[in-house]
Amino acid sequence: MPKLVGYFFFLPHVTPKPFKSCSEQLGILEARGLEVVDRGRAEHILRHHSYYRLSAYRFPFQDEVDQFKAGASFEDIWGLYCFDRNLRSLVSEACKRLEVSLRAVWAHDLAAVYGPQAYEHHEYFQDQNLYSKNLRVLDQQLERSEEPFVPHYRDRYGMSRPPVWCAAEVMTFGLLSRFYANLRRGRDKKTISRRYDMASSSFGSLLEHTVYVRNLCAHHCRLWNRRFTITVELPRKHPRELISSLNPQADRKLYNTLLLLARVGDIVEPENDWVLRLLALLDYLPEQRLTDMGFPGDWRNRSFWREHSK
Secondary structure, eight states, rough: OEEEETTEEEOOOOOEEEEEEEEHEEEEHTTOOOOOOEEEHHHHHHHOOHHHHHHTGGGBBBBTHHHOOOOBBBHHHHHHHHHHHHHHHHHHHHHHHEEEEEEEEHHHHHHHOOOGGGGOOGGGOHHHHHHHHHHHHHHHHHHOOTTTHHHHHHHOOOOOOHHHHHHHSSSOOHHHHHHHTTBBBBHHHHHHHHTTTTOHHHHHHHHHHHHHHHHHHTTTOOTTOOOOOOOOOSSSSOOOOHTTTOOOGTTTTTHHHHHHHHHHHHHHOOOOHHHHHHHHHHHTTTTTHHHHHTOTTGGGGHHHHHHTTT
């Protein structure tokens, strides 16, 4: 039992795991049955990508006793890691597409109704404590910003804050999504969400989820088989081809996220080739790994993907 001294618990000293060189790390994997064809290349990969980071990708190739399945190789692990890295790049691109679009749509639709300084009027927002906090965060972001239009409006027009279309370009995606979620009038949310052919509640949920997913990508986190803690409220009524292609049974997996981001991308940039590049990447993955991402067995035959595969 830990010893209590005053108000503090002193835990017994725990010896950390000893340091292992890249060569020794590779030896551990080999001892567990992993095939290593090119040892020099494998050591180089471990040195620059970390044994610990790659460890998250070894589990599909192991059995229940921490031994690798027959025929499993270091290249299998590295291939899955590279797939996930390319997947993060694609997902990050899709998140940024929504972010850039929302900056423009949110600013335009608010200014059209409430004027250039719409975001400075507390009465247009629901939770006043949250509004005050968001405005303070925005002021900090404006202060740190290196965009030339910030001092331009301050020095030339004597404005402490620039118009909403400029402020939107300084906000982080997370702050922008919170400003949207805190709008007081439901019709304002609907005006914006309808630009993306979504109900306001689903769209607000998608924004929160997309901010979370984009941050995962930005921090190089594993994405392929992650179980999300911040989920998205799936659309229920329209559009039909999207609803029929969703997988409600995998609400914490990546599949629905990919589908929703693909749909948004089609709206924002109708001629983009994001889905085609995603499909080409998915072709490199065995069907079981797609199941780990929440893909239903018949996903290729569902209307959204079938239409985009033509």
